[in-house]
Amino acid sequence: MEKVQGEMEIERWERSEEISDAEKKVIQETWSRVYANCEDVGVSILIRFFVNFPSAKQYFSQFKHMEDPLEMERSLQLRKHARRVMGAINTVVENLNDSEKVSSVLALVGKAHALKHKVEPIYFKKLTGVMLEVIAEEYANDFTPEAHGAWTKMKTLIYTHVTAAYKEDPSGAGGGSGAEGPEVLPDT
Numbered sequence: 001m002e003k004v005q006g007e008m009e010i011e012r013w014e015r016s017e018e019i020s021d022a023e024k025k026v027i028q029e030t031w032s033r034v035y036a037n038c039e040d041v042g043v044s045i046l047i048r049f050f051v052n053f054p055s056a057k058q059y060f061s062q063f064k065h066m067e068d069p070l071e072m073e074r075s076l077q078l079r080k081h082a083r084r085v086m087g088a089i090n091t092v093v094e095n096l097n098d099s100e101k102v103s104s105v106l107a108l109v110g111k112a113h114a115l116k117h118k119v120e121p122i123y124f125k126k127l128t129g130v131m132l133e134v135i136a137e138e139y140a141n142d143f144t145p146e147a148h149g150a151w152t153k154m155k156t157l158i159y160t161h162v163t164a165a166y167k168e169d170p171s172g173a174g175g176g177s178g179a180e181g182p183e184v185l186p187d188t
Contacts, residue, residue, distance in 0.1 A: 018153075019150065019157065023150035026150040027147075029142075030147050030150075033139060034135055035086065035093075038082075041086065043072075043082045045127075046072070047069050048133070049127050049130045050066075050072060059117055059123075060078075063075050066078075092105055093154075102161065103161055106157075106161035106162050107161065107164065110162040113162070121162075125159050136148065
């Protein structure tokens with residue numbers, strides 16, 4: 001059975017809070033250590049995501065039938081996708097002081113997933129939550145309460161910007177200009 005987030009959690013997700021300069025610095029410092037192990041951390045995030053939310057695998061033809069986490073860990077396609085996800089997050093983290101760049105990168109991700117891959121937006125909420133869990137566990141010494149607060153704002157920023165593409169189409173199936181950007185979630 002898949003994990004379900006409570007109503008208050010979902011409501012809180014809809015509000016994007018400003019990330020202060022101090023919080024941006026904390027995010028960038030934490031991320032520099034995480035990104036040093038980009039592929040391994042990305043693989044850990046995706047494996048936990050697929051174990052906790054197996055329905056998310058439906059968007060990935062190359063590994064949607066994999067059940068065993070060890071098989072997933074060995075999958076070259078999953079590893080490649082993990083690098084892409086981490087690369088996109090890295091671009092956002094590196095550009096936290098350039099809100100237009102952050103919006104642009106995440107809008108491209110959102111449009112690709114809304115239009116091309118038809119990924120339900122809830123999966124971004126789930127993925128960013130898993131990302132935060134994995135980073136907090138694997139980098140516990142760096143993940144102070146201050147870092148946790150900053151990363152909570154970061155996951156909300158990612159989710160709200162990516163899913164904005166879905167709001168452009170009233171049917172909820174995506175929409176907008178038809179522009180497609182980099183693939184960051186499914187089928188790589």
